[in-house]
Amino acid sequence: MPRALVVADEVDERLWTDAVRCHEVDLVLAAGDLPFDYLAFIAGTLDRPLVFVPGNHDADLTGFTRHGGLFMRGGFPARWPGPDGGINADGRVVDVAGLRIAGLGGSIRYNEGPNQWTQAQQARRARRLARSVLRRHRRDGRGVDVLLTHSPPRGVGDRDDPPHQGFDCLHATVRRLRPEWLLHGHIHPYGEQLPELRLGRTRVRNVVGRQIMELGEHTPAEAHDGT
Secondary structure, eight states: OOEEEEEESSOOGGGGSGGGGGOOOSEEEEOSOSOHHHHHHHHHHHTOOEEEOOOTTSOOOTTEEEETTEEEETTEEOOOOSOTTOEEOBTOEEEETTEEEEEEOOEEOOSSOSSEEOHHHHHHHHHHHHHHHHHHHHHHOBOOSEEEESSOBTTSSOOSSGGGOOBTHHHHHHHHHOOSEEEEOSOOOTTOOOOOEEETTEEEEEOOEEEEEEOOOOOBSOOOSOO
């Protein structure tokens, strides 16, 4: 069963030293709003793959394409600001370390910063992601193990203040994809012990800070075309 180091939003200084080597994991998952060099250090020191989605305080990673070892943006060579070696799962579905991971980064739009979306914009992005997942499912019969997001679903672990409201579309996305887990950040617990929540059979967990999790492989034929 794949074992993951899952991080979001708050730097744990112990992970930014060689002490991170004590964690025996198969991959690193990051749910946004962490320094990219911090993520690169963790994954590089552990020599494990890193899958992440950007948060609302992260740099704009849209528009980058990779050709071999060269990143391009707008038709010109560009330096990718993301973590070295990291896999940006925002709006994508990726298979890593025996897990199928679908990602949706960003938060609700509350100012003009990057990685912020209106409810309608994120809903369009979520529908495109679901179509990608379903194409994969038709090819190999595998569903999604982890839906990795920065923000939580609306009303499921979010807050009432405008910057910390969750996304309505994640309810429909979970119904369509039926992941085992939805892992998110964005909501700082400030010492509160937050409970694990549920959306149907999907376990919803706030992973701000760091957690070690065992993430089982998804059973076949879970994703479906309904909304």
